[in-house]
Amino acid sequence: DAGVIQSPRHEVTEMGQEVTLRCKPISGHDYLFWYRQTMMRGLELLIYFNNNVPIDDSGMPEDRFSAKMPNASFSTLKIQPSEPRDSAVYFCASTKRELVSYNEQFFGPGTRLTVL
Amino acid sequence: QKEVEQDPGPLSVPEGAIVSLNCTYSNSAFQYFMWYRQYSRKGPELLMYTYSSGNKEDGRFTAQVDKSSKYISLFIRDSQPSDSATYLCAMRGYGQNFVFGPGTRLSVLP
Numbered sequence: 001d002a003g004v005i006q007s008p009r010h011e012v013t014e015m016g017q018e019v020t021l022r023c024k025p026i027s028g029h030d031y032l033f034w035y036r037q038t039m040m041r042g043l044e045l046l047i048y049f050n051n052n053v054p055i056d057d058s059g060m061p062e063d064r065f066s067a068k069m070p071n072a073s074f075s076t077l078k079i080q081p082s083e084p085r086d087s088a089v090y091f092c093a094s095t096k097r098e099l100v101s102y103n104e105q106f107f108g109p110g111t112r113l114t115v116l
Numbered sequence: 117q118k119e120v121e122q123d124p125g126p127l128s129v130p131e132g133a134i135v136s137l138n139c140t141y142s143n144s145a146f147q148y149f150m151w152y153r154q155y156s157r158k159g160p161e162l163l164m165y166t167y168s169s170g171n172k173e174d175g176r177f178t179a180q181v182d183k184s185s186k187y188i189s190l191f192i193r194d195s196q197p198s199d200s201a202t203y204l205c206a207m208r209g210y211g212q213n214f215v216f217g218p219g220t221r222l223s224v225l226p
Contacts, residue, residue, distance in 0.1 A: 004159075031212060042218035043160070043204060056213060091159050102212060103148050107159025 002026070004108035006092050012114045018080040021111045023092030024073055033105060034067055034077050035091040043091070049075065082115045089113070119143050122205055122217030131226050135192040139205035139217045142186065146207040146215075149181050151190045154202045154219065163203075164190065195224045 005024040013019055025032045033048040047057040052069045060067070064083070069075040079086055089112050093105040122139045129135055137151075148167055152160035164179040166172045166188075172179045180189040188207075192199055205217040 033212075033214070043216040045214055045216075048212055050212070056211070093159070101148075103150055103165045103208075104162040105160075105214070107161065110157075110159055 004092055004094055004106050006090075006108035006111050008111060009109060010112045010114075012116065013082055014116050015083055016081045017115075018078065019082045019086075019113060019115075021077040021079075021090050021092075021113070023075045023077070023108060025075070025092070025094035026106055027073070029094035029096045029106070030072075031095045031102065031105075032069060032075050033093040033095075034075070035093065035107075036088045037091060037110070038088045046077070079113075082113075084115045087113055087115050118218075119215050120205060120207065120217040123220055124218055126221040126223060128223045128225060129195055131195060131197060131224055133195050133224070135195050135199070135222060135224075137190040137192075137203050137205075137220050137222070139188050139207075140186055141188075141207060141215075143207075143209070143215075144183075144186070145209040147210060148208050149179070149188050150206040151177075151179060152204040152206055152216070154204060156201075160204055160216075195222075197224050197226050200224050 007022045034046040037043045046059045047067045049069045067077045089110045091110045093107045095105045120141045150165045151163045153163045154160040169183045176193045178191040200223045202219040202221045204219045208214045
């Protein structure tokens with residue numbers, strides 16, 4: 001069974017460019033999470049969805065960030081315009097109730113974003 | 117003050133040692149407590165989960181929660197080089213807003 005799939009795995013872009021990160025959760029999972037990990041700030045929750053509906057986006061740093069989940073098998077995180085301080089590893093994770101009451105999240109391999 | 121504090125390490129121990137990893141938190145609304153393990157350049161994976169105060173054991177791993185002190189611990193017995201990773205504590209209330217600690221990097225030397 002495939003795990004959480006993220007693309008691209010690495011992205012290098014220039015300041016001001018639009019960046020789109022993609023995620024395919026595990027089939028049957030009803031929660032999807034986007035995280036950002038940096039050395040300085042650790043692993044931060046940006047936004048999460050339940051049944052494709054955004055539930056809490058209070059972790060989204062600013063209006064330059066947006067996320068969508070058009071269907072149960074696909075989500076995007078977009079940064080427009082990108083800035084050097086957005087450089088981080090972005091993880092997508094998914095879970096369902098049967099996974100110890102939602103406490104086990106399955107993480108994707110991450111997208112390493114570098115903004116020059 | 118951050119919601120969840122964790123000694124960042126790095127922590128280096130010899131193979132076979134007992135390892136103690138700790139987190140403190142400030143939000144009394146947290147009800148679920150987890151330990152995730154993250155290998156280099158990988159996503160975190162769940163190691164242990166607890167709900168109530170007390171101890172929970174799983175093989176070489178023991179998770180301890182003290183809600184009155186807002187303190188959680190993970191003990192690793194007979195540590196192995198394969199345990200070398202970053203250990204993240206995580207917690208949440210009744211919602212799905214997971215809050216992760218900054219992580220402790222552990223190296224177990226053969």
